[in-house]
Amino acid sequence: MPTAIITGITGQDGSYLAELLLSKGYNVVGVARRASTFTLERVAHLLDKITVVQGDLHDQGSFMALFEEYKPTEFYNLAAQSFVPTSWNQPTLTGEVTALGVTRILEAIRYYNPKIRFYQASSSEMYGKVLEIPQSETTPFYPRSPYGVAKVYGHYITINYRESFDLFAVSGILFNHESPRRGLEFVTRKIADGVAKIKLGLTKELRLGNLESKRDWGFAGDYVDAMWRMLQHDQPDNFVIGTGETHTVREFCEIAFAHADLDWQKYVIVDERFYRPAEVDILLSDPSKAGRELGWEPKVGFVDLVKMMVDSDMERIRKQVANS
Ligand code: NDP
Ligand code: GDR
Numbered sequence: 001m002p003t004a005i006i007t008g009i010t011g012q013d014g015s016y017l018a019e020l021l022l023s024k025g026y027n028v029v030g031v032a033r034r035a036s037t038f039t040l041e042r043v044a045h046l047l048d049k050i051t052v053v054q055g056d057l058h059d060q061g062s063f064m065a066l067f068e069e070y071k072p073t074e075f076y077n078l079a080a081q082s083f084v085p086t087s088w089n090q091p092t093l094t095g096e097v098t099a100l101g102v103t104r105i106l107e108a109i110r111y112y113n114p115k116i117r118f119y120q121a122s123s124s125e126m127y128g129k130v131l132e133i134p135q136s137e138t139t140p141f142y143p144r145s146p147y148g149v150a151k152v153y154g155h156y157i158t159i160n161y162r163e164s165f166d167l168f169a170v171s172g173i174l175f176n177h178e179s180p181r182r183g184l185e186f187v188t189r190k191i192a193d194g195v196a197k198i199k200l201g202l203t204k205e206l207r208l209g210n211l212e213s214k215r216d217w218g219f220a221g222d223y224v225d226a227m228w229r230m231l232q233h234d235q236p237d238n239f240v241i242g243t244g245e246t247h248t249v250r251e252f253c254e255i256a257f258a259h260a261d262l263d264w265q266k267y268v269i270v271d272e273r274f275y276r277p278a279e280v281d282i283l284l285s286d287p288s289k290a291g292r293e294l295g296w297e298p299k300v301g302f303v304d305l306v307k308m309m310v311d312s313d314m315e316r317i318r319k320q321v322a323n324s
Helices: 012-023 041-046 060-070 084-089 091-112 146-165 187-199 220-232 249-259 288-294 302-323
Strands: 003-007 027-032 051-054 074-077 117-123 169-174 206-208 238-241 268-270
Touching (some): 003 012, 012 027, 091 117, 091 146, 117 220, 187 249
Parallel strands (some): 003 027, 074 117, 117 169, 206 268
8 A cells, every 4th residue: 555645634635635545545644733723624534544643844854754654655745834915924934834845855755765756736826927828837937925936946946856866756836726625715715605604694795805816726626636647657747737717806706606696796895905915917827738648637617616615615604504
């Protein structure tokens, strides 16, 4: 039975990746940082099937000890300070975790077992003020936030360790991917949750920032399959993963509210507080290399994704109301 270690097991992608790897017969070891109360909500349904251990991207030693104990063949680094606005408030922490954290893991792999296959969760935020539309593996980067800058570092250190030490180190450049398990502060989930609360009479408005920014949004469940495929490929490489479609935040609102028979214009208030010091205006992927070389393509389309998220929050909030 192969063993895979996943950092960021408590996050959105960690939970979907753990499900996928379990279905393929892996022994899954998830790394969670210590907290006074554990936030294992997203993997609560998997706790009898996976092993959760403590580890922090600030601490290289914790990974050496894990390798000794679990002898992994694959390592997925999904942990990060991943919320873009927070990266302006906590830029050095973001750099420590999202950038230098990658080097700490690569160093641990290099010294412990250079045969471990490594996946780095890179991001379309690296393209920032885009220099080309659509964005592919060869598009130059122009990050627009401390988060984007940190991810560029993580991307290049992954390539550098591949080239310097012959590690099987892969960088997956994933465009935005969402799901009912998305954190509540990200715009898609904030909208889905807002629609459900308005529909069920818990609030009367939804305050958002820039409605004109465009994102290439896919379903997280589809994207973790691409991560796994990258580590099964015959050679380590960089791959863009996205849908090849882009939509505005406004369109997301229109569809989400309409799905609940509501007119978004009556409820959405544009609030300057949610604008960013520097915005990424448009992201649009060219995922053709992943299609060609990995046989990967997204299954869930934009409208179905929006409806899935609204339906899930409606059900969750309905239950909360019924139990209160
Ligand atoms: P989440 O924010 O949902 O999860 C981030 C995870 O990182 C959480 O488990 C969090 O733990 C963990 N983490 C944060 N800091 C540390 C630390 N110091 N040590 C150990 N663990 C830590 O992100 P997603 O699941 O959405 O994304 C997964 C990865 O993919 C991230 O690296 C993200 O930057 C990247 N990415 C995401 C995209 C997306 O659209 N979702 C697109 C492209 C890249 P805790 O629960 O304790 O906070
Ligand atoms: P993003 O996701 O920054 O693309 O990063 P987010 O959902 O936060 O923002 C998307 C776009 O929506 C606009 N927006 C708002 N955003 C938030 N969060 N809240 C609002 O109220 C709001 N109103 C408008 C933003 O300005 C932005 O243009 C996500 C993260 O998962 C990263 O970790 C990942 O790397 C990238 O996706 C790809």
